[in-house]
Amino acid sequence: MMKTWQAGKRLLPMTAALGLLLAGCGREDLSVLRPQGPVAESSYGLMKLSITIMIVVLLIVFSIAAYVWIRFRRKKDQNEIPEQVEGSFKLEVLWTVIPLILVIVLAIPTVKVVFAAGNDHSDDKDAIKVKVTGHQYWWEFEYTDYGITTAQDLIIPTGKHIAFELSTKDVLHSFWVPSLAGKMDTNPDGTVNRFSFSAPNEGVYRGKCAELCGPSHGFMEFKVKSVSGEAFDKWVASMKAPESVMPEDPVLAEKFKSQCLSCHAIGSMPASPVAPSLTGIGSRESVAGILLNDDTREDGAPVLENLKTWLHDPQSVKPGNKMPNPKDKGLSDEEIDGIAEFLAGYTLD
Amino acid sequence: MDWITTVDHKKIAILYLWAGGLFFGIGGLEAILIRIQLIKPMNTFLDAQTFNELITMHGTTMIFLGVMPVIFALMNAVIPLQIGARDVAFPFLNSLGFWTFLFGGLLLNLSWVMGGAPDAGWTAYTPLSGKGYSATHGVDFYTIGLQIAGLGTLIGGINFLATIITMRAPGMSFMRMPMFAWATFITSAIILFAFPAVTVGLVLLTFDRILDANFFNVAGGGNPVLWQHIFWIFGHPEVYILILPAFGIISEVIPTFSRKRLFGYSSMVFATILIAFLGFMVWAHHMFTTGLGPVANALFSVSTMLIAVPTGIKIFNWLFTMWGGQVRFTTPNLFAAGFIPTFTMGGVTGVMLASAPADFQFHDTYFVVAHFHYVIVGGLVLGLFAGLHYWWPKMFGRMLSETLGKWTFWTFIIGFHLTFFVQHFLGLMGMQRRVFTYLPNQQFDTLNLVSTVGAFLMGVGMIIFLVNVFLTSRRPADAPEDPWEDGRTLEWTIPSPPPEYNFKQTPLVRGLDAFWKEKMAGHKGMTPAEPVGPIHMPSATILPFLMSVGIFIAGLGFMFSRDEFSSSIMSFLFNNYIVTALGLLITFGSMLMRSLFDDHGWHIEPEELEGR
Ligand code: HEM
Ligand SMILES: [Cu+2]
Secondary structure, three states: OHHHHHHHHHHHHHHHHHHHHHHOOOOOOOOOOOOOOHHHHHHHHHHHHHHHHHHHHHHHHHHHHHHHHHHOEOOOOOOOOOOOOOOOHHHHHHHHHHHHHHHHHHHHHHHHHHHHHOOOOOOOOOOEEEEEEEEOOEEEEEEOOOOEEEEOEEEEEOOOOEEEEEEEOOOOEEEEEOOOEEEEEEOEOOOOEEEEEOOOOOEEEEEEEOOOOOHHHHHOOEEEEEEOHHHHHHHHHHHHOOOOOOOOOHHHHHHHHHHHOOOOOOOOOOOOOOOOOOOOHHHOOEEOOOEEOOOOOOOEOOHHHHHHHHHHOHHHHOOOOOOOOHHHHOOOHHHHHHHHHHHHHOOOO | OHHHHOOOHHHHHHHHHHHHHHHHHHHHHHHHHHHHHOOOOOOOOOOHHHHHHHHHHHHHHHHHHHHHHHHHHHHHHHHHHHOOOOOOOOHHHHHHHHHHHHHHHHHHHHOOOOOOOOOOOOOOOOOOOOOOOOOOOHHHHHHHHHHHHHHHHHHHHHHHHHHHHHOOOOOOOHHHOOHHHHHHHHHHHHHHHHHHHHHHHHHHHHHHHHOOOOOOOHHHOOOHHHHHHHHHHHHHHHHHHHHHHHHHHHHHHHHHHHOOOOOOHHHHHHHHHHHHHHHOOOHHHHOHHHOOOHHHHHHHHHHHHHOHHHHHHHHHHHHHHHOOOOEOOOHHHHHHHHHHHHHHHHHHHHHHHHOHHHHHHHOOEHHHHHHHHHHHHHHHHHHHHHHHHHHHHHHHOOOOOHHHHHHHHHHHHHHHHHHHHHHHHHHHOOOEOOOOOOOOOOOOHHHHHHHHHHHHHHHHHHHHHHHHHHHHHOOOOOOOOOOOOOOOOHHHHOOOOOOOOOOOOOEOOOOOOHHHHHHHOOOOOOOEOOOOOOEEEOOOOOHHHHHHHHHHHHHHHHHOOOOOOOOHHHHHHHHOOHHHHHHHHHHHHHHHHHHHOOOOOEEEOHHHHHOO
16 A cells, blocks of 8 residues: 555656647647647546556566666677576566556546536436538538628637537548547438537637548548627527628629529528638638638738638638539629629628 | 569568568658658648648558568568478469569559559548549549459468468477567467458548448448447557567567577467457457547547557567677667567557547657658668568578667667657647648747658668668678577578578478577587478569559459540540450469469479488
């Protein structure tokens, strides 16, 4: 008893040091090693525990190895035959029992967290319910209690449990926000997955698709924006009561209606199953999930520029995506720029 | 011609080695291309589609066509010698196994030039691998190529089982068998149980794609997650098919170069059996994020962690084999020494992955890429290098250069750790796997650059090895019978390379490490268990080659049976299954020939044996 306690005491500073070391790794809004919510925190706890155990194991193996390589290296004119040892019952039992104990030490908290993570808040009245649908290569978010649907940006209120219901319209995808929670696959109809997470702090977190889904799999990103409760309510209200916006120029409006709204939805139109909703696209974090609308950063650009990039050639942004090139739909460069300007100005509030 | 008709296990070993080397080279080139693409963010060296084809083919090629045949090469070269047998149990099948493997591999690689390689990942998850989302013939090449190659593996496995069960020299009980023979035995048993699963899976997927069946198609009532279960029920044991032979090799090399018997032999045997058994119970740890639910996740988590126990036994037994010995760092032993820490690192990340809630973060990221490369490259490939350098003189009668061997080792292992160590961090920092490029400013850039540099260094190591092989092949074949001087097992009692009948007289085995035991008793060689007599040999035959050609043609014919061709003759031939039938006719015709014409083989007479 005394012994294990002492070993634990020795492990403690090591865990702390390791935690600090790992915490230096990666961006706060993206890295598994810098968890920003309780669910990611619990995975991270297991990771720290397991890596501490594993580093201890490695140190033991490495030191024995180094010792035997140096100590028992064959020397010049060393020719006597070493004793042919059969084995040692005691030693072999020792290195069967110790790993077994280590496994148990890791298995108990693992099982605990597995069952805790199984708690998906799907019948928690207080939770925000979001139906996530994966598409090649964009994400759709439907807030079933509010009757609103958005794409690419998942807006959530801080501190609340978000109860997800995941599925896909085409191939498998996997819904992953590393700094908030581990990933969960989206399966085709029939096997809906549920899980939940919450974000205590305001911020924008990077989300990714983690299951190979085609050429643009690597570009199937999204943003989770956690905002205060009031800001969230305001956003919901403005999503629910959108003004019926159209480009001012009637020719452009007609083109937009016939060429774009055949797949996309805006405002109060019912959500389209083939293309992301464009409601309030001017105030999103990104266009197409990857072109960042932030001109204060070197990898970002103003939303207008991003929209133009996308609309002039969607394939070059996301190879293999399912949107036809507006040019092939008979839109001139000026018309495309015009629509881009209109969309950039289409903000909520 | 000699090579096409041979049924000699030693020559088939060399065929496996060359074919494996070829595919390993292709897989390696694919890897280098992948790493060049990922050297910097938003790189445009490759397009997304080509990249997905490359990762799919790299994984498939390396696992099925790169390392498996090299394993089979060593088994073929060594197992009959180690157990004191004149041949394998079924020489004809042995040759058939090789040719089906080769033609399956060729078929798969034809996809590069015949309109699109498979692009759904080596795991070919449906629906992405279904007709609807992968419209080229790529995945058909995958299903049919692997089906044919898998046939060869299954045949090989059964052959080794029969050989080891029935053909051990007098006195060699199971508990006196060398560890590599044990590893081969258990590996073959895993093959026997695991390969039928993938065979079924590939048939179902082929039917979905070519005959519009609905096994995995949701709209038709199928279930895509079913594919994942079938795939991993095969796929996880496959990992042990790869690593157990490496364990076997390491268990031969370390005792030889420590001049000590293997520490804890019986616990090693027990651990091997336990690992194989547990290997079948843990497949769903590849599917934690599929949504199996907490009960399944908890069970599979714990059962996976248990594998650490027998694996740990092995590692400490190896360390204590060297303890008190006289360790000599020849090239084979350098690789064995490199194996221990490297494989242990892969093992511990495996235990980390086994914890399901943590795996929700690790799964499908570069952390996993790092883990399985530590196990497969850091474990198996280092093991194979150890085995190749160790048995090369026995196989070819020539010693590989020690200087070049050491250069191979150092460049390869340094390159390896550069490439894959940093990938653990990439994964934890949020980089998913199988992405053809990544956005800048995610702090992925430097680590990816380091990884690519490492990959080139590994490439240099491989080239040095090839140079070594080339230079060695030009030197005279003068390796002694027991070139490492401390050989412990039967293969070191006969000339290098062995004569076609292996043993003039079957040896009498008096204990574990039979040869070492005789040497310690002051004897020069083994005591024979039989008088010199005529030796029965199987005849060479071209039938296995023809059978495989037939299956290859049938596969191609079936694959294109629904295609429209510009020429009407081609359409007629393919659409009416005439090509398929022709291929099958060749195969079944050859089988009929084999049944109709009795071939009793031939004998080497005692005078001839003495005459040398
Ligand atoms: C000129 C008319 C169109 C405009 C202005 C337009 C605009 C856009 C924009 C701004 C996005 C990015 C959405 C986001 O990030 O939330 C997008 C994505 C998309 N659009 Fe369109 N679109 C048009 C026509 C179409 C049509 C006709 C289709 C259907 C056939 C379509 C299908 C898609 C799809 C599938 C995506 C998601 C691509 C991905 O991220 O993988 N679009 N479109
Ligand atoms: Cu994806």
